[in-house]
Amino acid sequence: MFVRSSVTALAILLASSGLANAQSPTRIEQFRAWGAYSYKSNGGTVCYVLSVPTAKEPASVNHGDIFFVVSQRPGQNISYEPQAMMGYPMKGDSKVNVTIDNKNFVLFVKDSSAWVENAAEEPALVAAMRGGSTMTVKATSARGTATSYTYSLSGISAALQKIQNCN
Template identity: 25%
Template sequence: MLRPVLPLLLLAVASPLWARDSLGVFGQWGAFAEPERQRCYAIATADESRARRDFQPYASVGTWPRRNVRSQVHFRLSRELAERANVRLAIGGARFDLIAGEGDAWATSASEDAAIVTAMRAAGRMSIRATDNRGNRFSDYYNLDGAATAIDAANVGCTRRE
């Protein structure tokens, strides 16, 4: 069963409506352009959970053509992280250790971004595991239905705006 895309759309329009252009909703993922910031991105919220959440978790894949940055992954985690927390992303059989901030995580390099996006294109689900600032392990889960199309739409959307 597909979950509603309303949380995704609410997340995407959290700032003023005129700041984002919708490039489409594809499965569980949406694609948006921010002409003012000269970036485009694909984004999805994590699966619903009854577990404690400090933040609304989401995954995004962003492109900034004028900075020559393409398909950079970013994860907003559901909880504030422990200091020096290990954050691990699992996509199919692939595992990636991520760089972590207080409640965010990123790939370690541009080549790791590319490997993560490649894995996302081939899998149906992904999960992120970490330890929160209270010492508890937690996981955020994502449906990857539509991720590849949304990533492509974001990349094409920014190419057309250059």
């Protein structure tokens, strides 16, 4: 299940990044709930960690493939950029809310992905992920369905450590 979902995520990640010249991603290592991956693109290397939710709500709807990704692109000066990837288009004017322990982060929506609204808060979200045990991601689909996803943060620190020196 995780490998199939990861392969789908890799294809989605490449397509959403507009990286037509990117090579197929390679899994570096699996760290409990988080996998570390890399691929070559336009002469540089992109590394990222990825996980799938342990729970999806409401159970009665088709969520598609859902992922949370943290990417590292040294050639583009991007370090630990969190992104929520949904298997459906989200409501255009909505926000995605990420909660870890008592810390809340707001992500802006574009199509089926969401990024931290205030880029200056990206390090705080990543730090909260490293220190937390579970993460909840809440979104609203284009149809207006409120969704919620729970992720295990087990292995996130080791996975991020593995991609720290991405090159």
